[in-house]
Amino acid sequence: MLGLKGEVPPPDSPSRGQPAHDRSGPQLPDRGRPPWSVPARARNATVDRSAPRNARSPGRHGRSTIRSSGEYTVGRGGAGKGDLHVAEIKVYGASWCPDCRRAKRFLGDQRVPFEWHDIEHDPDGVNVVQARNNGNNVIPTIIFPDGTFLSEPTNEQLAEKIGLERMAMMHVYDLIIIGGGPAGLTTSIYAARENLQTL
Structure with missing residues (x-):
């Protein structure tokens, strides 16, 4: 097409009758939803907001339950996830006892649920400890679901008892x-x- 003075319009000029495009910036592709929208599966996802690991729920007579829902590594013959339930392992001790704190920390770190009995506030707990230690107050005394127990165990003894693999x-x-x-x-x-x- 020639102009008024015989000039040829630039190649990028819009032809007559065609709408001009906005060249202010790059055009986003239309995929049917804004680029910032969340996919449907993400919108419908369920977020687990359960209690944090090792959350305590106070009990009566100086008892508290340590709850945990995580995975832990077990060896052959050991209990798998779901086999050890809350309160199946019972730890008898006292708050001032460093070995008791160590045993509790080890079980908590390995995400093994247990029930804590402070014998200073649990008279029945004193009887349980003395009955298994020839009348002596040996703490920590840890009783397992099969009825066996360990008195003042090391971390290695605890790991072997509950079936933890040593990496x-x-x-x-x-x-x-x-x-x-x-x-x-x-x-x-x-x-x-x-x-x-x-x-």
Whole structure:
């Protein structure tokens, strides 16, 4: 098309009768919903707002229940998730006892539910402890669902009793290699040649 003076219009000029497009910015593709909208499955998702791990619910006579719903690693013959229920493991001790606090912390860290009995406020708990320790107040005394018990157990004894797998068989290593790339592989080869205990 020629202009009034025979000039040819620029190629990007809109032809007569066609609407001009807005060139103020890039155009967003129309996918049927705004780009910020949430997908339907996300809108319909259910969020678990249950009580946090190791939430305490006070009981009577100095007892409290430690609840937990997480996963924990168990070995062969150990109880799996769902086999150990709240109050099946009973821990008898006192708030001032460091070994009792350690045992409670270990069970809590491993997400094993148990019921705590403070024998200073639970006369029946004193009788339970003395009946299993030849009349002595040995704490912590931990009673398991099968009727067996441990008195002043170490963390290793507790782990073995409840069937926890031990992921590392040594406490001290000469060298710990992080990463499986060429550098880590080469380092592990040379460490083995030097008889270094390597993880």
